[in-house]
Amino acid sequence: MAIYTTFFLCQPEELPGGFPGWRLPLAKPVRRKFRNPFTGKESVIETREPEWPEEAGNEPEREYQVVEIKGSYADYLEGRLPPFVNSCPHWAAKGLTEVELAPLIKAAGAAGAIDCAIYSPPSWGAIVQQLPPEFLAKLSSLNQKTVAKRWAAAVSTPEHTHSVTGKKLSDGWTAEEALGILQPLVALAKKATAGHQMYLLIEC
Numbered sequence: 290m291a292i293y294t295t296f297f298l299c300q301p302e303e304l305p306g307g308f309p310g311w312r313l314p315l316a317k318p319v320r321r322k323f324r325n326p327f328t329g330k331e332s333v334i335e336t337r338e339p340e341w342p343e344e345a346g347n348e349p350e351r352e353y354q355v356v357e358i359k360g361s362y363a364d365y366l367e368g369r370l371p372p373f374v375n376s377c378p379h380w381a382a383k384g385l386t387e388v389e390l391a392p393l394i395k396a397a398g399a400a401g402a403i404d405c406a407i408y409s410p411p412s413w414g415a416i417v418q419q420l421p422p423e424f425l426a427k428l429s430s431l432n433q434k435t436v437a438k439r440w441a442a443a444v445s446t447p448e449h450t451h452s453v454t455g456k457k458l459s460d461g462w463t464a465e466e467a468l469g470i471l472q473p474l475v476a477l478a479k480k481a482t483a484g485h486q487m488y489l490l491i492e493c
Contacts, residue, residue, distance in 0.1 A: 292386060295370060295490040296474060297379035298481050301419075304407045304488075307373030308417065311407045312339040338408055374490055378480040380473045386491060387418070392443035393471070396436050399424035406488055414493040425487045428478035437468035 305313065314337035324331045366381035387403050394401070401421025409415040443449075445461025452458055478487065 292384050293492045294385040295381045297374050297377040297488050298485045299377045300484050308407055311409050313407055380477045393440045394424045396439035397427050397431055399427050416491050418489045420487045428475050433471055437471050438464040441467040
């Protein structure tokens with residue numbers, strides 16, 4: 290399954306209007322029962338995800354659809370973006386999630402965690418996360434080659450390259466590959482103006 294990941298800049302108060310039908314996180318975490326779909330085991334978790342009505346047919350329609358790839362892949366990624374994200378400073382990529390970004394935030398020397406900023410209806414398989422403000426501030430001035438080297442080393446450890454059973458799945462990243470991802474992120478960060486935060490739209 291493809292995971293589309295788009296980084297974008299906007300003011301926090303713009304999110305509800307930019308994602309109609311989505312819901313902001315609850316003010317405080319609540320405890321809910323969660324059933325693992327693979328094991329059937331039930332557990333209790335704390336979450337800030339809002340509750341959604343269970344009745345069918347009351348979810349808003351998506352504003353966009355996945356389109357057939359025509360021309361360059363970069364054009365395809367751009368063409369499938371929701372209108373609001375497309376109107377913001379952004380960088381459309383693929384396959385970059387919290388798993389890869391948490392080591393980058395640490396490599397950049399930034400504090401803070403990645404938080405969910407707004408939730409889509411459950412059937413959409415999408416989410417918008419906010420990257421730590423300190424990370425956005427540091428992106429514009431960090432030594433890109435040094436941070437890329439640290440990031441590549443972090444995501445090349447067995448934790449990231451092997452399955453839970455110990456099977457090797459990849460060789461990890463080179464510093465050049467990490468730099469190729471870091472550079473457009475830095476370029477995006479330099480477009481930030483007062484009040485902007487960096488967000489990540491993840492779609493499955």
